Structures are given as structure tokens and as C-alpha cells.
Amino acid sequence: MDYLKVFITKSRIKSPWLLHFDCGSCNGCDIEVLACLTPVYDIERFGIINVGNPKHADLFLVTGTVNHRNKKVLANLVAQMPDPKVVVALGSCGLTGGVFREAYNVIGGVDKVVPVDVYVPGCPPKPEAIIDGVVTGLEKFARKKDDRP
Numbered sequence: 125m126d127y128l129k130v131f132i133t134k135s136r137i138k139s140p141w142l143l144h145f146d147c148g149s150c151n152g153c154d155i156e157v158l159a160c161l162t163p164v165y166d167i168e169r170f171g172i173i174n175v176g177n178p179k180h181a182d183l184f185l186v187t188g189t190v191n192h193r194n195k196k197v198l199a200n201l202v203a204q205m206p207d208p209k210v211v212v213a214l215g216s217c218g219l220t221g222g223v224f225r226e227a228y229n230v231i232g233g234v235d236k237v238v239p240v241d242v243y244v245p246g247c248p249p250k251p252e253a254i255i256d257g258v259v260t261g262l263e264k265f266a267r268k269k270d271d272r273p
Contacts, residue, residue, distance in 0.1 A: 216246065
């Protein structure tokens with residue numbers, strides 16, 4: 125039975141599943157995330173698969189400003205993900221609230237609601253920066269997997 129756990133652990137590290145959530149903004153970051161899936165950048169070459177169900181995801185990419193309407197959805201998505209998990213905040217809005225941070229309904233960055241492991245700055249961040257952030261997240265994910273009993 126231990127061999128099965130080792131196999132599953134190695135599989136999750138080498139082929140992580142990614143969930144993307146947009147809290148809402150100008151969608152510039154979303155376009156750049158989708159650009160990572162095109163043949164030019166091909167993030168799937170790292171074994172990463174984009175999924176739509178948080179119960180299957182290992183990495184969580186969050187873009188946009190967090191406001192009072194979507195903070196519960198964001199927290200619920202993170203709560204549904206199996207441990208260990210890595211949260212990556214993308215763009216100025218995901219980090220601080222960006223140009224919308226002074227709005228009455230904006231709470232701020234993603235880290236105001238859920239703990240963030242990797243920050244990728246930019247407005248919007250380039251696909252190369254997003255891929256670098258995801259690879260950094262994968263390293264943190266592997267360390268979290270190794271720390272588990």
C-alpha cells in the first residue's frame with residue numbers, strides 16, 4: 125500500500141492540475157493566462173492540466189481584485205481543494221487590488237482572504253512571468269508534499 129501512496133504523490137508533483145479563478149477586473153491577466161495554454165508557450169509541457177473542479181486541483185491561479193461579493197467564493201474554492209495546495213496570485217489586482225484598490229467594494233489582494241504562496245506582479249503579467257510563478261508554485265508544492273507524513 126505504501127507503493128501506491130508514493131506513486132500518487134509523485135504523480136501529483138510531476139503532473140499537477142491547475143484551477144484558474146478570476147475575481148473580476150479588466151481581464152488582461154486572464155488573456156495572459158490563456159496565452160500560456162497556446163502552442164507558443166504550451167504550459168502543458170510541464171505536465172500541467174487546466175481543470176474546472178477545485179476538488180481535483182493542486183495549484184490555484186487567482187486574478188483580479190477581491191471584493192465583498194466574491195470573497196466567499198474564493199474562500200470556498202480554496203477550502204474545497206485537497207491538501208497540500210498552492211495559491212498563486214497574479215497581476216497588480218491580485219496582489220494589492222491594483223487600480224481598483226480605492227473603490228468602496230474592493231477588499232484588496234487575494235492574501236486578504238486566503239493565504240498566498242506565490243506572487244506574480246505585473247499589469248498584466250507576461251506569460252513568461254506566469255509560467256515562472258507556476259514553476260515556483262510547483263517547487264513549493266513538492267516541498268509541501270515532502271513535509272506531509
